[in-house]
Amino acid sequence: MGETIGYARVSTSGQKIETQALRLQEHGCSKVFQETYTGGSTTGRKALLGLLEYVREGDSVVVTKLDRLARSAMDLGQIASTLEDKKVDLVVLDQKIDTSSPAGKLMFNLIGAFAEFERDLIRERVQEGVNKAKEKGVQFGRKAKLTKQQLESLRNDFAEGELSKGQLAEKYGLSRSSVYRLVKSEH
Structure with a gap:
């Protein structure tokens, strides 16, 4: 035993x-x-x-x-x-x-x-719900830290080159990696 x-x-x-x-x-x-x-x-x-x-x-x-x-x-x-x-x-x-x-x-x-x-059925129902919510305009994920105007301003400041990446990060309340990502991303 x-x-x-x-x-x-x-x-x-x-x-x-x-x-x-x-x-x-x-x-x-x-x-x-x-x-x-x-x-x-x-x-x-x-x-x-x-x-x-x-x-x-x-x-x-x-x-x-x-x-x-x-x-x-x-x-x-x-x-x-x-x-x-x-x-x-x-x-x-x-x-x-x-x-x-x-x-x-x-x-x-x-x-x-x-x-x-x-x-599998639960997974399908969840995906259907997500798709319906997206059709209704629901945004998933984290909210953007910057408004469109702030993003434009960040890109202009970056292009001018007067502030370092660290200074830009501090000015806009971002991490340095976020500064790099946002200035390189398309609108």
């Missing part, structure tokens, strides 16, 4: 990871790998990579929800493949998945595909 190891992840520092960790400990996890990291990719998720390196044959990895482990079917498939190669089972508490059984493996793959589908 192997070790039961938990994995807890939240996407933002505003979310609380303690609830997941407590549930995993109550389930019998002797060790819980924890991290705050967006679920879009496994790249850079040190706790997850540490978990995958740590587990041994006969162990079980436990998560509260499947989306805590991965949000794309591709990443989920890679993680599942790694666990399967190491002969490690996966248990997902909320979806009642246990890959030690054929039915659990099937359910795991189905839910992973639906999670990726849902994420």
Whole structure:
């Protein structure tokens, strides 16, 4: 009988990871790998990579929800493949998945595909909203620091060459790199 190891992840520092960790400990996890990291990719998720390196044959990895482990079917498939190669089972508490059984493996793959589908739908809806807002004239991004008149004045001052770039930056409340960028950009 192997070790039961938990994995807890939240996407933002505003979310609380303690609830997941407590549930995993109550389930019998002797060790819980924890991290705050967006679920879009496994790249850079040190706790997850540490978990995958740590587990041994006969162990079980436990998560509260499947989306805590991965949000794309591709990443989920890679993680599942790694666990399967190491002969490690996966248990997902909320979806009642246990890959030690054929039915659990099937359910795991189905839910992973639906999670990726849902994420793609959300991405499409967000992009539609952004496009509609742009059509209505909504400007995205940071507001320009300079008005058109101030920008014109900056370019004239630069062309005259009487002030250094540092002095121009100070005069207009910009960084030196912004001065370079703005005087070289087209209207």
